[in-house]
Amino acid sequence: MVNVLIKIALLLLLILSGCATTSLPPITSSTFATLEEDEKGLWRRSEEEQRIINRSGLIYKDEELENYLNEIARKLTPPEVLNYIQFKVKVIKNPYLNAFSYPNGVIYVHTGILARMDNEAQLATLLGHEITHITHRHAVRTFRDIKNKTAFLATLQVSLAVFKDDIIREIVNILGVIGTIAAVSGYSKKLETEADIEGFKLMLNAGYDPYEAPKLFEYLKKELEDEQIKEPFFFGTHPRLQERIQNYNSFLAQLQYPNVTKNTEVFLQKTKNVILDNAFLDLKAGRFNMAKRGAEKYLSIKPDDARAYYLLGEIHRQKGEKDDSEKAKENYEKAISLDPSFPDSYKGLGMIYYKQGEKALAKKYFELYLSLYPKAPDKAYIEEYLKTLQER
Amino acid sequence: MRKLPLIALLFIIGCIPTPPWSKVGGQYFDDSQNFYVELPKGWKKSNRVVYLLLTRDGVLLQNIMITRMDIDAELKYTKKKLKRDMLPQEVAEVIIDDLTSNPNILNFNLIENIPAKISGHQGFRLLFTFRNEEGVKYKSVYYGFIAGGKFYGIRYTAAERYYFDKDIETFEKIVKSFKLLSEET
Numbered sequence: 001m002v003n004v005l006i007k008i009a010l011l012l013l014l015i016l017s018g019c020a021t022t023s024l025p026p027i028t029s030s031t032f033a034t035l036e037e038d039e040k041g042l043w044r045r046s047e048e049e050q051r052i053i054n055r056s057g058l059i060y061k062d063e064e065l066e067n068y069l070n071e072i073a074r075k076l077t078p079p080e081v082l083n084y085i086q087f088k089v090k091v092i093k094n095p096y097l098n099a100f101s102y103p104n105g106v107i108y109v110h111t112g113i114l115a116r117m118d119n120e121a122q123l124a125t126l127l128g129h130e131i132t133h134i135t136h137r138h139a140v141r142t143f144r145d146i147k148n149k150t151a152f153l154a155t156l157q158v159s160l161a162v163f164k165d166d167i168i169r170e171i172v173n174i175l176g177v178i179g180t181i182a183a184v185s186g187y188s189k190k191l192e193t194e195a196d197i198e199g200f201k202l203m204l205n206a207g208y209d210p211y212e213a214p215k216l217f218e219y220l221k222k223e224l225e226d227e228q229i230k231e232p233f234f235f236g237t238h239p240r241l242q243e244r245i246q247n248y249n250s251f252l253a254q255l256q257y258p259n260v261t262k263n264t265e266v267f268l269q270k271t272k273n274v275i276l277d278n279a280f281l282d283l284k285a286g287r288f289n290m291a292k293r294g295a296e297k298y299l300s301i302k303p304d305d306a307r308a309y310y311l312l313g314e315i316h317r318q319k320g321e322k323d324d325s326e327k328a329k330e331n332y333e334k335a336i337s338l339d340p341s342f343p344d345s346y347k348g349l350g351m352i353y354y355k356q357g358e359k360a361l362a363k364k365y366f367e368l369y370l371s372l373y374p375k376a377p378d379k380a381y382i383e384e385y386l387k388t389l390q391e392r
Numbered sequence: 393m394r395k396l397p398l399i400a401l402l403f404i405i406g407c408i409p410t411p412p413w414s415k416v417g418g419q420y421f422d423d424s425q426n427f428y429v430e431l432p433k434g435w436k437k438s439n440r441v442v443y444l445l446l447t448r449d450g451v452l453l454q455n456i457m458i459t460r461m462d463i464d465a466e467l468k469y470t471k472k473k474l475k476r477d478m479l480p481q482e483v484a485e486v487i488i489d490d491l492t493s494n495p496n497i498l499n500f501n502l503i504e505n506i507p508a509k510i511s512g513h514q515g516f517r518l519l520f521t522f523r524n525e526e527g528v529k530y531k532s533v534y535y536g537f538i539a540g541g542k543f544y545g546i547r548y549t550a551a552e553r554y555y556f557d558k559d560i561e562t563f564e565k566i567v568k569s570f571k572l573l574s575e576e577t
Binding site for chain 2: 052056057058066094107283284286287318320351355357378380384
């Protein structure tokens with residue numbers, strides 16, 4: 001953490017000498033000519049930070065999905081901006097609700113937030129917001145603003161005071177300075193509101209249903225409240241979500257827009273794999289209810305998928321509370337009925353019966369598992385269970 | 393008046409901080425953590441942490457950690473909980489999920505996950521690689537088991553190049569020598 005603070009302080013001091021204006025025209029403005037020198041520095045720094053993210057193994061690889069997200073970003077982007085910035089949307093394997101952008105046009109969206117959206121209009125709301133951070137040069141304005149304040153270090157400490165949790169401190173190390181401000185602490189209220197307003201206009205101009213904008217954040221807020229989850233990121237913090245809902249509702253009160261689209265079906269088809277993969281990530285993180293909702297949402301799009309039933313089985317087996325064993329068995333059995341060649345459900349059943357002392361059934365399912373998956377990575381455990389069952 | 397230098401000396405001694413590292417070697421009893429191990433010569437033990445943290449050339453190059461925690465305690469990165477009646481494979485699953493939910497562990501690659509016996513207890517042995525945020529590749533061996541209401545973890549992590557192979561045998565000897573001082577309830 002100290003290391004990160006030093007890096008941030010040095011970066012700011014090095015790239016921002018003198019008192020610079022924070023009032024810069026957006027790239028969309030006719031008065032915009034070229035990037036400022038310190039802004040170019042931020043772009044170079046952004047590329048370095050992105051290299052770390054891109055080689056970290058955190059990028060979710062789905063070319064079709066990436067193309068789709070980039071297509072929506074292009075649809076939202078004012079044409080004049082494309083002369084200066086090539087937007088690129090990438091997905092990060094992370095179940096937490098977040099998205100963030102770098103000043104050079106790269107936007108990262110977590111699988112967590114993507115999996116919880118309902119339609120393209122909600123996606124457009126999110127991307128419109130992030131695109132505005134870029135076109136309105138919020139990164140350089142933020143860095144200049146911090147530098148211009150007399151109590152420079154105090155301001156820095158306040159802006160980083162959110163990093164109380166270990167998990168956030170460690171994320172800070174990976175994201176780097178620019179990514180941290182964009183992803184974790186967020187920009188000032190003024191700049192976030194600007195991103196809400198301008199982003200909202202972008203989604204409206206592209207023909208999306210404006211009533212979907214606040215819905216996205218209402219769902220997120222409700223989910224966080226239901227689960228009593230404190231998301232460590234900007235999108236998940238309650239006051240910010242509340243402010244954002246209010247922002248959108250006040251725009252909606254003033255406007256009327258007919259002939260708008262949500263593109264629900266296309267969106268769900270394109271994102272269905274993310275929904276299931278993210279549910280597995282939620283399970284890893286021990287967020288059982290969220291994982292279950294993800295699996296059920298996936299099944300509502302693709303009802304006969306053995307992997308989703310297997311996941312439901314795993315959620316119940318690993319949760320291990322009252323009635324969970326029976327629910328796990330039902331789901332594993334459903335997965336087997338849909339795809340008898342999918343081995344993992346046999347293992348799940350074997351483990352439950354093994355713990356319940358049902359020797360014959362445990363043996364049957366473990367043997368089936370190994371026959372379908374002779375090189376299973378957990379073969380040694382299964383062989384040990386079978387040996388124990390033989391001895392008993 | 394003669395007492396003054398003596399008082400000053402006592403005061404100075406009292407103010408000398410414990411050194412961060414101390415040399416180890418031979419038998420090591422840790423009553424507070426309820427275990428015994430045979431430690432190699434030439435290694436150092438950290439005096440700054442409750443658990444046993446050893447290194448020879450520096451923690452970033454190689455380290456060995458022996459930790460003990462209540463199974464009810466929250467893990468750092470996953471919300472999953474350990475339970476007394478878990479099979480070693482299930483315990484390993486939770487530990488892997490905790491490791492892979494750690495945002496500082498990048499490019500995690502599980503090479504092996506097998507059952508293992510530690511101090512007479514059924515447990516697991518994981519072998520995996522990962523990179524830190526600077527891109528350095530590390531390799532780890534992680535033994536773990538549940539005894540009563542406690543989880544014990546014995547872990548060796550070293551830079552994959554050169555250092556891992558250099559001390560893996562030393563680590564395995566430490567694991568073999570590991571004994572609980574009294575059975576956990």
